[in-house]
Each structure stands twice: as C-alpha cells, then as structure tokens.
Amino acid sequence: MSRWLFPLLALLLLLAFGFSLAFGSVSIPFEQVMRILLGGTPEKAAWADILFKFRLPKALTAVLVGAALSASGLQMQTLFRNPLADPYILGVSSGASLGVALVILGLGSGETALTFVSGFGTFGNFTLALAASLGAASVLGVVLLLARRVQNTLTLLVTGLMFGYLASAVVSLLIYFSQPERVQVFSLWTTGSFSGVTWPQMTVFAPAALLGLGIALAMVKPLNVLLLGDDYARSLGLNVRRARAWIIVSASLLAGVSTAFCGPIWFVGVAVPHVARSLLKTANHRVLLPASLLMGATFALLADLIAQLPGSQRVLPLNVVMSLFGVPVILSIILRQKQLRQL
Amino acid sequence: MLTTASLSIGYHHPLASGLNLELRPAELVCLIGPNGAGKSTLLRTLAGMEKPLAGTVWLEGENLHRLPPLELAKRLAIVLTGRVESPLLSARELVSLGRHPYTDWLGRLTPRDEQTIQRAMQLTDTLRFASRPLAQLSDGERQKVMIARALAQEPKVLILDEPTAFLDLPRRVELLQLLRRLARETAAAILLSIHDLDLALRLSDRLWLLSSAGSMEIGLPEELALNGAVARVFQSEGAHFDHAIGAFRVHQPVHGPVSLEGNGYGVTNAWTWRALERLGYKVHNGNSRHPVRVEVLAESRWRLVTPSGQSEHHSLETLLQQLQAPHVEYRILNNDRHENLL
Numbered sequence: 001m002s003r004w005l006f007p008l009l010a011l012l013l014l015l016a017f018g019f020s021l022a023f024g025s026v027s028i029p030f031e032q033v034m035r036i037l038l039g040g041t042p043e044k045a046a047w048a049d050i051l052f053k054f055r056l057p058k059a060l061t062a063v064l065v066g067a068a069l070s071a072s073g074l075q076m077q078t079l080f081r082n083p084l085a086d087p088y089i090l091g092v093s094s095g096a097s098l099g100v101a102l103v104i105l106g107l108g109s110g111e112t113a114l115t116f117v118s119g120f121g122t123f124g125n126f127t128l129a130l131a132a133s134l135g136a137a138s139v140l141g142v143v144l145l146l147a148r149r150v151q152n153t154l155t156l157l158v159t160g161l162m163f164g165y166l167a168s169a170v171v172s173l174l175i176y177f178s179q180p181e182r183v184q185v186f187s188l189w190t191t192g193s194f195s196g197v198t199w200p201q202m203t204v205f206a207p208a209a210l211l212g213l214g215i216a217l218a219m220v221k222p223l224n225v226l227l228l229g230d231d232y233a234r235s236l237g238l239n240v241r242r243a244r245a246w247i248i249v250s251a252s253l254l255a256g257v258s259t260a261f262c263g264p265i266w267f268v269g270v271a272v273p274h275v276a277r278s279l280l281k282t283a284n285h286r287v288l289l290p291a292s293l294l295m296g297a298t299f300a301l302l303a304d305l306i307a308q309l310p311g312s313q314r315v316l317p318l319n320v321v322m323s324l325f326g327v328p329v330i331l332s333i334i335l336r337q338k339q340l341r342q343l
Numbered sequence: 344m345l346t347t348a349s350l351s352i353g354y355h356h357p358l359a360s361g362l363n364l365e366l367r368p369a370e371l372v373c374l375i376g377p378n379g380a381g382k383s384t385l386l387r388t389l390a391g392m393e394k395p396l397a398g399t400v401w402l403e404g405e406n407l408h409r410l411p412p413l414e415l416a417k418r419l420a421i422v423l424t425g426r427v428e429s430p431l432l433s434a435r436e437l438v439s440l441g442r443h444p445y446t447d448w449l450g451r452l453t454p455r456d457e458q459t460i461q462r463a464m465q466l467t468d469t470l471r472f473a474s475r476p477l478a479q480l481s482d483g484e485r486q487k488v489m490i491a492r493a494l495a496q497e498p499k500v501l502i503l504d505e506p507t508a509f510l511d512l513p514r515r516v517e518l519l520q521l522l523r524r525l526a527r528e529t530a531a532a533i534l535l536s537i538h539d540l541d542l543a544l545r546l547s548d549r550l551w552l553l554s555s556a557g558s559m560e561i562g563l564p565e566e567l568a569l570n571g572a573v574a575r576v577f578q579s580e581g582a583h584f585d586h587a588i589g590a591f592r593v594h595q596p597v598h599g600p601v602s603l604e605g606n607g608y609g610v611t612n613a614w615t616w617r618a619l620e621r622l623g624y625k626v627h628n629g630n631s632r633h634p635v636r637v638e639v640l641a642e643s644r645w646r647l648v649t650p651s652g653q654s655e656h657h658s659l660e661t662l663l664q665q666l667q668a669p670h671v672e673y674r675i676l677n678n679d680r681h682e683n684l685l
Contacts, residue, residue, distance in 0.1 A: 081428065221450035225443050227429040235390065236443040236496070237416030281476075283431035286450065 005280070009294040013063075016301035020059045023310040026050060054195070057202055059301060061194040064209045065262055066272075066300025068254035070292040071216040073269030074276075075251040078223045078285070079244065080157045087255035087269035089157065090248065091139045091164030096259040097190070098167040099135025100128055104186045105174040126201065128189070129260045136256030139163050143252070147245055153230060156244075191317035192263040194304050201261060208257040215250035216289060219243065223285040265300075267322040271330045272296045278334050299326070344368050344403060344532045345389065345419075345500050351397035352381060352388045359385065359557035360397065366500060366532035371523045373543035373564075374536040376553035376576060382536040383504055385553065389534070390421045390502045403499065416444035420493035422503040427489065430478035434488045437477065438464055441495030463494035466525060483514040487521070494529065501525075503535035507542075515539060519546045540577070544568060544589065552576050595623045601666075602636045604629030611639050618659055622667065637662065 021033050028047050036042050036051050072087035080089065088094070143160050150156045175183055197205055222243035225233045234240050258265060276291040277283065307321040344366050351360035358381030366372060374382050387393040389400055391407050400407040402418060410418075420441070427437070441463070442456045452460075464470045467487045477485060486506055493501055503522070507515040519542050526533045526548075534551075537543050543550060544564040552560040552572055560572040567573050574584040582593045601624040605612030615637065619626045627633060636648040645656045647665055656662040 218448065221443070221446070221448060224450060225440055227432060228427055228437075228440060231392065231423060232421075232427070234392065234412065235416060235419075235421045236440065237413035238443065239412060277431060281431065282433075282436075283429055284436060 066296035067293040069269040070272040070296025072254040074273040090160030094164040094167035095135040095139030096132040099131035132260035212254035349398040373547035420498035441492040602633040
C-alpha cells in the first residue's frame, strides 16, 4: 500500500497548494497562476500582487504550520504514550498565549491597544510574534530543566500540563480585568490565521520551522524504540534522557513558532497522526512522520481554503473551520477501521 | 561470562550483599525466592539498570556499569514482565527494534540485520505470525516475540524477569523449554526469575535461591532440594517443602487418624491419600489398624470401615461424604481423645 501512497499524498498536497493559490475572495484561473509563478505577465496586474503578496506566503505558511504541528503532535503522542497528546500538551501554547495576552491586554495605554484593533494588524505584528515566542520559550526552558531531573516521563507530562494551566489562569485573569475592545483583539488572535506572515517574517519563521522538522526527522529511530517503553529503550542502548530532551525541543519549537506567527491552531496536531496511523496501519515513525507531514500540510491548506470562503468577501475563523470540517472527516476515516482499539 | 564480586544490591538498604555469582555460556539459570527477597532488584542490577550499592558486576572482563549503553546493548538483552503497549507494531517490526544498537541513525536494516532477525524469529518459532500486529497475538506468542527481539541483539547474556508470569501451564513449560534450547543453540547465558518452583527444579541447569534474609544459595536443583535449602527458603506457617516428594505440603488442622490400605492400586491409593489429607485426616498406612479404615478394592471401588459399620463406594465423593457424616466424625474425635489419654 505504501508504494503508491506517498506519491498520492504528494499529489494531493500539490493540488491543495494550487487551489489555495487560485481561489479566495478573487478567483485566479490556474493557467494564470502558472504563468505568474513562472515569471510571465498576467492578464490582470493585480493578480500578480495578490499572488505574491498574500496567497503565496499564506500557502507556504499553511504548509509549514500543518507539517510542523503534525510532526509535533506525533512526537508528543509517542513520547507520552498518549493518543490524546497534542503539540501544546507541555504548556507551550499557553506560554505563547500568555506572552501575547501581556502585550495586548496588559501593557501599553489605550492608544496602543487601538492600533491592534484592525484584525489584520493583530497577525502582522512582529511584536506579538516576539512576545509569543518569548512566552513559549520560557515554558519550554522550564520544562527542559525539569526533564533533566525527572526520571518518569509521566511526571514530566503532568508538570507541563500544570504550567499550561498556570499560564492559562494568568491569561484569564488579564482578560477579566481588561477592556472589552482589547479582549476582542486578543480573542481574534486565538482564532488563528495563516494570513499574517509577511515575507520578512518568513525569513525567521521558515528556518525555525525547518529546524524543528529536521530534529524531528533525526528522532525517528529513538521514537521507534521509545514505543517499547523507557526500560526497553534503555536496554537497547538509547540514551532516554537525551532523546527525550531533543524530542521536547523539536516538538516545542514547532508548536511555539507556529503559535507565535499564527496563533494557536488546534486540532491538526492531534488528528493528523491518528489519520496517518489509521491509513498506514503502522507505528513505524520512518513512515508515519513523512506521511503526517504531507497530510498535515494538505489539511492546513484545505482548512484555510474553506475558511476563505471562495468567491465571497467574508472569512471564517481558522480554528472554527478546522474543527467543524475536520472532525467529521477524521471520524469517518477512523471509525471505518475495524479495530478502534488499535489506535 | 558474567560474574559479580561482593555485589550488594538494593535501593537505600541492601537487600542482599556479598554476592559472588557467575553465569556461564549455554547455561539456563533460574532465580527463585519468596516475594520481596529482591529478585527483580538483582536482575535489574545485573542488567545494568540499577547501580549496585557495593561491589562490581563484570561482563566478559569489563565493568558492566561502566560500559557505554550501546556497547552493553550488544552483549546483554533483557525481557521484562508486563505487556508492551504498542498494538500496531507487527511482530517483525518489534523484533527488528532489537537491532537498534547496530543500525544507522535512521534505523535502516542491512541484509545482515535481516538475517539476524530471521534467525531470531526462527529460533523462537515466531515466523508464522511475523506480519501480524501485536494486538492480534496471544500472551504466549507475544512473549516469544519479545524474546526474539532480545535475541536479535545477539546477546551473550539474556536476563528475563518473570517471563512466565501471565502464561498458563502448557505455555510456561513451552517457554522454559524454549529458553533451555536457546541457551544451548546460541551459547548465551540465560538467567530468569520464576515463581513456578516445580518447573525450575525440572528444567534449569542451576538454581539461585535468594532468601528473604538476603542470602543466596547456588547449586544444582536436585542438590538444593536434597540439602534442604529449598525447604529453608520457602519455610512458612502454612506449608513446607517436602523434598521426599519434591512438592509442598500444606499444613491442615487434623481431625483424626484414618488408616488406608492400598492393595496395590498405587495411583488410586495416592489420590485417595491426598483427598483424605485435604479433608484434614492424618493418614496412616494399612499396617496400623485404626477404628476408621479405608480400603481400596479396585481402581474405582472403596470400602469404608467404621465402628458403626461398613459401606462400599464407587466414587470418592460418596466415600468422603460418608466419612464426614456426623456420627462418624464424633467417633473419630472420641478415638483421638482416647489415644491422647493413653
């Protein structure tokens, strides 16, 4: 089955990419897209603008975030032997939210807050990305410190969860004491979007995401061995502490950088690895990881496409689309498998 | 192959100290002892998973605890109790994980790796379900796959912690026989902890008896039974090890004496004896005539003789029912008191 599966997945990804370039509030015919991409002049000059300034970076972001979160979720699920684990399980996203909340809700006068009010401005803002990254990094730092001392992986999980709750609590506190306009802006941030990453930001975003993906790839062998549990992994010669640290770094980097530039994107990280497992019927990460990357990227592109509501001027919040459309699709794939327990 | 020098094991307090142990190639050693004696701790220390409190473990002349993990993994493999929670892995994929110490950073398998995996699965008779996922295998089959995985490491020493814990008797026997065969065929030294004393006595080349006090007796199974070591280690209030029959006798409150005549029906005699003992009677051989007597007349015929009369029975059950009928009971008690007074 896997012989034609990967070419098929790659093809689907390409198609999704093509669709997301062609469709949106304005439809650009495919061959025009091709012409523009290959350096020719299009029928309407505005199309080149739309393509290069908005759609191309947006599509690339979607691909990177979809792949990043799927890789992160897969690693977390294997490391913690928990099928419900997602990229944010160690509290990284809560840390990022805290950073952003501090900027939007906490600091600055009413004037500064109003400049954030335009929806686009929220996601295009580098300050926010920085704040989110710092928040995520702080939580990651604490978790890594603890990972050195803590033998039991489960304890580490619980600690990460606790930090997540703590950060969320502080965010809630900030929301409680803030003005409604600011809360609205923050709320907007939490719905997530791929549209906010500009080309300058991409120079930071893309390398960071690719670094995280690179580490994940190097962790394929340790991840496979960790399937047997810490004791067996150790007896097979794996340095469990070191492997755990690298896996956490990769997963948190991927989750953190995605959240920093696009807000918290739910669902992809949990669901895609399961779909990959269901379809490929394997636990081997040498196959699961690439499959998750391709599927995650495709899924993110499709979700974004739907969110753009092609042909209309309205846009749905990304996280809403992810769940509303994603859940039935994934349920149908998973429930069709005869043995649910195998997940 | 693997030796220890004045080894002391435990976590904060020593569970056992001054241990000088040896594992030789092609030998199957069973570690037995009461619960809490420290069997798991000993195994884990010998496998390098725990640090000794004192003393050293030597593996082929090198300090085991100073070996780099990958190097140790190429010489020593372990199999633990408990299930592996990875239902999607196929048997072959699991066995191939045993090649971890030998493969490259991506874990790709060379032809030599494939050969080793194949041989490991052949030796453990697991080839027939190689492509089936773990979830579809029975406990016994899964254990064999785990052993195959350990074999794929090409170990000189194989340590198993209660590998028969969840298995039924036939499967336990099969596993132990497999391990014995593996010791011979791969020349590995195999050490396992087991609770089934009978199997250990029958199938191991050497026994390590660890008592709750932390002392270790080592020797041939038969020697340890003969010199009373087994009896000593398993001494308890409820039972004792009878080395004459090589099994445990359970202590029962005794109702009274019964005399049993076998008349040459050895097997029926033996099991009638056991039934009477189970009900709490002190059974004497037919030579001593007691007021209450059971005679074995044929393979399935008994005669019960009591002061109040005789009866013939075609099943043990009716015999025992009659024996336990109220008036007979009373008589037996009376007899006992008479005997005591005398």
